[in-house]
Amino acid sequence: MTNYQLLYFPLRGRGQATRYFFVDNGIDFKEVNIRQDWFETYKPQMPFGQAPLLKDGDFEVAYSSSILRYLGRKHGLYPNDVKEAAKVDMIADHVEDIREPYIKMIYYSYDTEKDDYVKTAIVQLGYVENLLKKWGAEYISTKISFADYNLFDILDVHVILSPTCLDAFLTLKAYYDRMASRPNLKKYRATEEFKKLPVNGNGKQ
Numbered sequence: 657m658t659n660y661q662l663l664y665f666p667l668r669g670r671g672q673a674t675r676y677f678f679v680d681n682g683i684d685f686k687e688v689n690i691r692q693d694w695f696e697t698y699k700p701q702m703p704f705g706q707a708p709l710l711k712d713g714d715f716e717v718a719y720s721s722s723i724l725r726y727l728g729r730k731h732g733l734y735p736n737d738v739k740e741a742a743k744v745d746m747i748a749d750h751v752e753d754i755r756e757p758y759i760k761m762i763y764y765s766y767d768t769e770k771d772d773y774v775k776t777a778i779v780q781l782g783y784v785e786n787l788l789k790k791w792g793a794e795y796i797s798t799k800i801s802f803a804d805y806n807l808f809d810i811l812d813v814h815v816i817l818s819p820t821c822l823d824a825f826l827t828l829k830a831y832y833d834r835m836a837s838r839p840n841l842k843k844y845r846a847t848e849e850f851k852k853l854p855v856n857g858n859g860k861q
């Protein structure tokens with residue numbers, strides 16, 4: 657019997673990194689599909705009027721990156737060392753700086769601005785390539801952390817958007833492949849449940 661409930665729409669979006677966290681670490685959770693009755697029932701219950709929301713028993717955490725940090729701290733996937741913690745924090749924050757314009761482009765200007773967006777995103781991904789190369793670990797830190805699931809998800813949606821976007825980045829490409837081949841993630845990503853989940857809510861990807 658799990659205490660965790662993830663309230664989100666039936667799509668990858670801002671919920672997917674948390675799903676990866678649960679699946680990869682063998683943590684049971686219940687998915688609550690909020691699509692039906694979003695405006696009438698769920699939105700008014702959200703602390704900031706938006707999803708996702710994590711319920712841990714009767715404790716609630718909003719904001720996708722706060723959810724990941726909460727789970728990271730709770731399950732030992734947030735480094736104790738302050739410098740290692742700063743590394744995962746800066747990558748997590750950078751992923752947010754990529755995700756915001758990605759979502760804007762997907763929902764508002766996919767047909768006209770996709771190509772320009774990809775060029776900008778490649779610059780942003782290049783910064784991550786440089787840091788991962790410099791830090792020299794298998795993951796962002798010396799062991800996997802909450803931020804790796806967020807980074808993996810943002811890389812994955814960009815590979816879907818532009819299959820060649822990691823070609824210039826050997827370290828990032830190896831990192832992406834390493835994450836994708838973690839046994840629990842690999843098994844989950846091969847399921848119909850995962851494959852039928854839309855990347856975004858408007859059919860663009």
Ligand SMILES: N[C@@H](CCC(=O)N[C@@H](CS)C(=O)NCC(=O)O)C(=O)O
Binds near residue numbers: 670705706707718721
């Ligand atoms: N910064 C927030 C953004 C949350 C957000 O934009 N949620 C969207 C779905 S991904 C939402 O709830 N949209 C419906 C609405 O605003 O009514 C987070 O990371 O959780």
